Structure formats: C-alpha cells, structure tokens
Amino acid sequence: MTGGAHDDEAFRRLVESYQERVLRLAASILGPRHRSAAEDVAQEVFLRVFRGLPQFRGDASIGTWIYRIAWTVAVTAREQLGRTERQTALDEAMHVHSGDDPMATAIDSARRRAILEAMEELPHLYRSVLHLHYWLGEDVAGIAALLGAPAGTVKSYLHRGRERLKTLLKEKGTRW
Amino acid sequence: MVNQDELERDLRAVFEHEPRPEASPFFASRVAANARSTERERRMTPWLRTTLAIIAGAVVLLALIAALSPMFIAVAVPVSFAVTLFGDRIARACQALIVGLLGK
Numbered sequence: 001m002t003g004g005a006h007d008d009e010a011f012r013r014l015v016e017s018y019q020e021r022v023l024r025l026a027a028s029i030l031g032p033r034h035r036s037a038a039e040d041v042a043q044e045v046f047l048r049v050f051r052g053l054p055q056f057r058g059d060a061s062i063g064t065w066i067y068r069i070a071w072t073v074a075v076t077a078r079e080q081l082g083r084t085e086r087q088t089a090l091d092e093a094m095h096v097h098s099g100d101d102p103m104a105t106a107i108d109s110a111r112r113r114a115i116l117e118a119m120e121e122l123p124h125l126y127r128s129v130l131h132l133h134y135w136l137g138e139d140v141a142g143i144a145a146l147l148g149a150p151a152g153t154v155k156s157y158l159h160r161g162r163e164r165l166k167t168l169l170k171e172k173g174t175r176w
Numbered sequence: 177m178v179n180q181d182e183l184e185r186d187l188r189a190v191f192e193h194e195p196r197p198e199a200s201p202f203f204a205s206r207v208a209a210n211a212r213s214t215e216r217e218r219r220m221t222p223w224l225r226t227t228l229a230i231i232a233g234a235v236v237l238l239a240l241i242a243a244l245s246p247m248f249i250a251v252a253v254p255v256s257f258a259v260t261l262f263g264d265r266i267a268r269a270c271q272a273l274i275v276g277l278l279g280k
Binding site: 008011012013015016019020023024026027032035038039042043046047050051111112115116130131134135136137162165166169 | 183184187188190191196197198199203204205207208209210212214215218
C-alpha cells in the first residue's frame, strides 16, 4: 500500500471482504444496543489494518490478523463505554421489547432483563461467543474462524459461557 | 434452578428479534477514502509542524527586530559615525591605553 488508485481499490476490496465479519465480532463484544459504535469500531479496525499492512508479515492469515485487531479495538471501546451508558442501553432494550411485541409475550420482561444484565457482567470472551451464537447466528465453525480458536475450544467457551450465565442468574435470584 | 434447555431457549428468544449489525452503504468506499486521507495527514504532520515552527520563529525574530530597532538605531548610528570620523584616533587611543596598562 504505497499509494495510488490501484492500492485504494485493493484496500476497498479487502474492506468489503471482511467488513461484515469485523462488524459482527465488534458487535458481539459491544452488545446489541451499540450497533452504531460497532461500525465506528469497524472503521477504526480498518484504519489500523491500512497502517499495518506494510508491516504485515503473513505469519497468520490476513483474516486472523484483522480479527485480532478487531478484538483489541472492540474490547477497548467496550471498556470505554461507561457503566451508565450500558445501563441506558439496557433500559432501551427493555423499552423496545415491551408493549405489543409478540416476542415480549414469549419471554417475560423480568427474565429478559435478568439475561441482558447477566450478559453485561460476563467476561468479554463468553459474552462475545454467546452473542455470536444466539444473537448473530454464527455456528461453531464461524466463531472459531473469528476467534482464531479450534472448534472444540469454541464449544468449550460456549458451554462455560452458559454456565457462567446460569451462575449469575442464580446469584440474581432469577426464578426459572 | 436454571435449566440448561430453558436457558438456551430464552437466550434464543431474547436475541431472536434483535436487529443484526449491518455495514452502512458504501462503508468500504468511505473507509478506504478515510484511510487514505488519514494516512496523508499523518505523513504530512511532521512537515507541517516543521514549516509552522520556521514561520513562527521568523515572525518572532522580525517582531523582536522591529521592537528593538529604535534602540538599535540610537546606538549603532552614532557609533558608526564616530568610528568613521575618529577611527584612527580611537585606534591610537586604544593602543596607548593597552600599552600603558601592560607597562604597569
């Protein structure tokens, strides 16, 4: 990437190839209520990719390298989101799903809130894999590619994530 | 007691209708353009700083000269006249003074 229209076009194609997965990974760490922040994160990721390309040695695949950058940037962004901001997002999530929404009848609001709150308290890794699987519909292989981990490890993360979630829900005294 | 199957079912129910993130239209083109301009700015910054520093230095120097110029003229003009008119005598006087001082 030394300059010129040719490089711009090559970089644009690279962004197009990875934008959806980077956005998903960022969103999985930030949560459903920060989708706009996820796009900002994705933009920052690709800026770093652009700057880092001349130094990219190809030790890992370019995808793995981009996802690693995405993970770091998203975790930093997540930690910069204040607790108040996360609470507001949670309230908005509850508000959106109240009323006549048929989904609101499928799961009562107390359970819903308890799950969303507990998800907020999970470590980044477990929150991310649970979001990727249950929200973003990624299968184990897809998550494995995003995290650069073997499929068996991802299954273990999913299992442990659910266990941690159960523990948190028990601690909150959620009745099931 | 939190049942595993129930938890899975509820997790799916909680997130089933959550909108999924999608890149806005022309995201890739916008990012590529931003990357190029940010990089250009980043590369230009040291040159820009140096140029600005030189300009600022020159301005300060000119301002100082302008501020000090009356004093400069007041001292430099009589001295240069004196040296031109009485240079020879001044030189001799200085020589005599130095010889006298060394002689003692």
